Amino acid sequence: MSAIPSTRRELMGWLVRVARPVMSPLAASAVFRIAGQLLNVALFVSAASAVTALLSDAPRTMASQLWILVGLALLKALCAYLEQYTGHFVAFKALARLRSYFYDRLEPQAPAAVQGRASGDLLARATKDIDRIETFFAHTIAPAVAAVVVPVAVAIWMALAVDPLSALIAFVGWLAVGVIVPFLGWKSTAAGARKLRYERGALAHHVTDSVQGTEDVMAFGIQQRRLDQMRGYELQIGKHLIGHANWTALRRGLNACLQFLVPGLVLLAGAGRVDNGLTITDLVVAVVATSATMPAVLAVEEFIGALDNALSAAHAVAEVTEAAPIVAEPASPADPPRGRVGVDLTDVTFAYPGGEHTEEAASSPVLNNVSLSVAPGEVVALVGVSGSGKSTIGAMIARFWDPDSGAVTIGGTDVSELSEAGLRNAVTLVPQRPFLFSGTVRENLLMAAPDSADEALIRACSSVALDVNSEALPAGLDTQIGELGGGVSGGQRQRIALACALLRETPVLVLDEVTSDLDSETEAAVAEGLRALAPERTLIFIAHRPATALMADRVFVVDQGRIIQAGTQAELAEADGPFAKLMARAG
DSSP states (O other): OOOOOOSHHHHHHHHHHHTGGGOHHHHHHHHHHHHHHHHHHHHHHHHHHHHHHHHTTOOOOHHHHHHHHHHHHHHHHHHHHHHHHHHHHHHHHHHHHHHHHHHHHHGGGTTHHHHTSOHHHHHHIIIIIHHHTHHHHHHTHHHHHHHHHHHHHHHHHHHHHTOHHHHHHHHHHHHIIIIIGGGTTHHHHHHHHHHHHHHHHHHHHHHHHHHHTHHHHHHTTOHHHHHHHHHHHHHHHHHHHHHHHHHHHHHHHHHHHHHHHHHHHHHHHHHTTBTTTBOHHHHHHHHHHHHHHHHHHHHHHHHHHHHHHHHHHHHHHHHHHTSOOSSOOOSSOBOOOOSSOOEEEEEEEEOOOOBTTTTBOOOOOSEEEEEEEEOTTOEEEEEOSTTSSHHHHHHHHTTSSOOSEEEEEETTEEGGGBOHHHHHTTEEEEOSSOOOOSEEHHHHHHHHOTTOOHHHHHHHHHHTTOOTTSTTSTTGGGOEEOGGGTTSOHHHHHHHHHHHHHHHTOSEEEEESTTTTSOHHHHHHHHHHHHTTTTTSEEEEEESSGGGGGGOSEEEEEETTEEEEEEOHHHHHHSSSHHHHHHHHHO
């Protein structure tokens, strides 16, 4: 398994590594910030020098001094703009890269990674958590560099050109403001930020479930219970926020005191030495320079609190992206099978793994030494009661999981030797509850075959008894489908998914309970359309209804993870065995 970063240093290193291709302008952002803050010191020092010179009747041209101040102010404003522009340019580019990286790393782990995590929490990681990381790129790196460079540079200048003692006092004060105070309670706030992130994820999942399950919530009258559960999450979030706010208030209160105390100490230390090796101008410049440098070191405390949240969000994202893929891509993929191909399972044993996301140990085997052979162009049915292992066999063929032992081959090639793209071009699996995207029927069909003309889309729909010109689809291919397949019936949803599968034209189709929401007449029409695909394609039907076996050349009866009976429908119906009992139970 890939190492998942957990410490602050590891997380910051991981963020920089992932965003490295877009990090170059960040150096410019740090340079502009340093220049802007040094110009800020120069602006105040120049103004203080001019005022003390006027008060002491020292000769000074006001016009030239005014132009110097205007020039410094304009340069400072330009540096501030360029710092913000380059810093946020990097931040938003980095966030875009992180989102792409998140999906690229999640996709090889699907569907197990998605099934093993709460959907609302996963969505929060992909959106809100990545947004929170923006603080690290836009408001952490450049301020951190400036917080070191600016006080050191000003201290050296003060020691050489103004007063060494004042420089020493100022530097010690800056250390207190920028190093000691910001890290008070940092362990506590960092732990709280991580807990806060998980509470927010749980709340997001709870809200997602409540919204998507509104009908069930109302049907069972559990609105108040769901609200009470949500308030429980909100109270936990509030508890962590209060703890974080208390530490932040303490740190900012101390820094507010030090912001006035340190220049005051510089003033007191120098007041007794005026005209004794220290001029009034030097003293004023030292006090002003000390105050003008404070914003550079105060920035440390400002970004430290936000950094806790950014790094806790980064950890949540890294838990997904750096997890080991469920199935590994082969180093040297074999050529994908073409034409008519068969499917073979040989002594396949498999148990669903446990883990941190399931909070369970590995389960007992779901498949036990399963062996079956499907000839090229053959139509077979896997039947059995719910939970017998039928769908898991389909998942093995599509390589959603790898078997613990045994082998799965397509066209004589082990599926583990095929690239993901090669396998997807050979096998299409249609799940029992297919997902349709918000959009039109046409847009959903084109996801399977982007270059298809409307004629091909209509033909695919007709093959699965879906009339796009019927009243059930009032706008034909332009009929809108809502979120989670809203706007179409369960049977229409299944047939649209089947039409997508046909458009892919893969040599193997695995169809998992694809007619479960259809009436018997429509089911028969769909079965006839699918049966016509043979012998050009190999079809594997998965169903708990024995009637599905009527469309198959051969039937495999699955029970408790084993193939307990195999043969033609007629042979199994005549035999007094498990299939006959299933038929009798189904009437």
